[in-house]
Amino acid sequence: MTAVLEIERSPVRAPVADPPKPSRWAVHRKSLAVLTPLLLLAGLVNGWNLHGWPGRINDDEGTYVNQAWAMLDHGGLSHYTYWYDHPFLGWAIIAGYAGLTDGFDRAPSAVMVGREVMLIAALVSCALLFLLARRLRLNRAWSGVAVFLFAVSPLAVFFHRMVFLDNLATMFILAALAAAASPRRSVGAALWSAIWFASAALCKETIVILLPALVWLLVQHTDRRTRVWNLGVFFVAFGVLVASYPVFALLKNELLPGEGHVSLGWALWWQVFGRSGSGSLLDPSSGTFSLARSWTDLDPWLLLGGAALIPAALAVRHLRPIGLALLIQVAMMCRGGYLPFAYVIALLPFAALLIAGSGDWLWARLSSRVRLPSLAVASVLAALLVLPGWVTTLRDQATVDGSANSRAATRWVIDNIGRDAVVVTDDYIWMDLKLAGFTNPVWLWKVDTDPAVMRDVLPAGAASIDYIVMADQAVSTLADLPTLRQGVVSSTEVARFGEIIVRRVHA
Template structure:
């Protein structure tokens, strides 16, 4: 209701209208302050404890260490050590804000125990990121007018899916970018509709893009959410402020390159333009639905861990997009549903590049739209029962229907998730890496005088074992692709003592002449693991100077 206040002139003027809280599909209103709702706090707290337990248990041993994790952690180590923005020449492959955040997250444990700055140990830094992201999913679901049970379902889907457990454990920039993206959506859907919330959403969105530039594609979905949840009287100011804040913060990256004289290509230096060209023209991995393509292999790896969240989430997004005209829930979740649609269309490019961590960006939106679709279906069924059933029988019918739906979903999902999550908390996929690290730390007499080609998953292990970062412990890509490193190897592979042939090194050696020659002119002196996942420590002929 509009109230009136006396003005200085004696006339009465209308006071500013206070926007009402968002309505749920069942007609009730969501609490404006979740922190004042004990049931919400209890449900969110219980789910958060379960998520942290499942994701944290056995985190260093599963999944297998990846070279990307090692790269981001090594770059964070370089920031901590004051060595610049990367452990080698920074070439604008990604904005540096992502691993600067990793450096902040790992600063205290690395200061207390420098030798613990390795990929397995520092995966624990991803736990607070996963925790905050899961809470934001719950808060966002409630702000998008989902009932409490559906918000809890979205949080559980996001945090307990085996696919989420595996990928959120890993030190990926995408996990940090998702946190900032969720913060942006949560601020955009704020029930109080303060202008500073929308400015904050713009800044959070820019931070997400500067953490992982691929988050740029979901910004249209963010602005749809902001449009729907802003007050009509201040909508233009809110959107203008958010776009301005996002753009000004985002332009700091090209400004940084410009001030360093590295915005455009030139002789003797890297450039932001070259980095963008590389990202836009890198070889594609084929069509997602082509069984023989690399993209299809990535899809199979996602579905190996979990079919429920990706496939049912896509179905939920489709349902919401089709019914948005007459469904309150669909309209409330228009932003997340649009984000799923955008990410799906990009993944279906005929010859696009599809990395394994791409799905991380979609996980929260898949969880939200799946929970929203479930809420929409339940509301529709209950609404029809309400019209067809006398009121005195309605309560029992609602509980019975909810119980049947919950049992059916649980019977389908729980066995599949149990197997995947049990593997995550019991399997040891990184024993070969630990054994190889221990061998290189103890079986080489002169680490500082020894040169080893190694992937970044083990690079920091060797640095802590006494190998010189750069000329001693050499990230294998750099032997062929970095002129500064190539100059330290005038005879190519003959200047190398060992090559650690991990699965990553063996896979990519075909395109790296120096690395391929090092493998061809070497013999294994230690092998850890079996099959395609084995790690071979190979000694280059002639025998290295420092070996026993």
């Protein structure tokens, strides 16, 4: 009885509640505190003087913007015959942005619409690079270093601003890698990785060379018990999405070469075998070596530093896929094939990750007594060796208006030439003339190469051309375009804006 009474008098304890789970903000606030100022810096450095620098040095920029306009204006895939030179997701994204923001009626020049998209892609890529670095177990400070290098290097700023499909493909490959490295190790992560990688390939097909590095990272971040299933989901999803492109060509009866139509098969053959090679990086007299030299002239530290650290990265487990990604791209430069002008874009995030990842690995192994002196020495070396060149180039990037001459020439044509005149020009000026109401601007690379242009716009050859507005072209270029060459020979200069010459062609 006493025991019963004691039990009855004992206080009843309330069940202990589980501690509340921290909010998503609480979990990530430290990372956001590091990333946010970096994104603001990246936006400022990459966005300041966006229209003026670099100048109009590669009219692929105009081509992709013009193709985006064609999607909005008349539902076509190109402003001329679409010949499957690249998949069209990249300029479809530009078209979507232009449609949502009324870009072609708002921007001072059509190419500016594309450059705005590139700025957004650069900022998204910075955030994804930080996420990927964290999932590779870099601490926040070194993850921030990777973003800083990727965002502020003069080489990166130069190419991030230009309207290249490689910028969009790089954004998607970073998303694919970040998904593959997800700590959840789930089938969903593999599926999203496949979706983002397919998106990268449908922007720029050459990005598929990074498939081995992505699969390696996915294998590292999957459980052995579900690895086969995860990889199966990845390859099936990626294959189905990428197959949509040849299926599209098949439905249009343009998959295989044939009489009277373009084809995906011929375009692939031309891309792989038909183009003249640029030579090997190992040959100092090659075009590839000269192009790579132009990259390192802008900034030798990011590319050469990343390449030098490839062996070290391959010795560290969590950095091996990143080292492989950079190694594959460098090896492709040594094979002697054609090297695109914008090829360097996809190298930049991996070089930045290898530098930051190597620093993180070394920092973790230094004793506390050595860390601060080492940091001080590294800071002094950076201030003496890296910053002077960066500051000089970044000052030019912020102040030089390299597109002023092209814009002035465009303004002169709009003010002084009738809208029905046949004007042969580059793809930068073409779009602005079209938006100004010109009915017959002709992209110079379509003279002699597009039967429809020769039949409908230039039936009398050079005698059908009224004006030519362009910089002087190389002799080899004019040799391949005899009608354009004849037009130049039969013309007189009527205005000049720096390197851009306005010529009136005489019948």
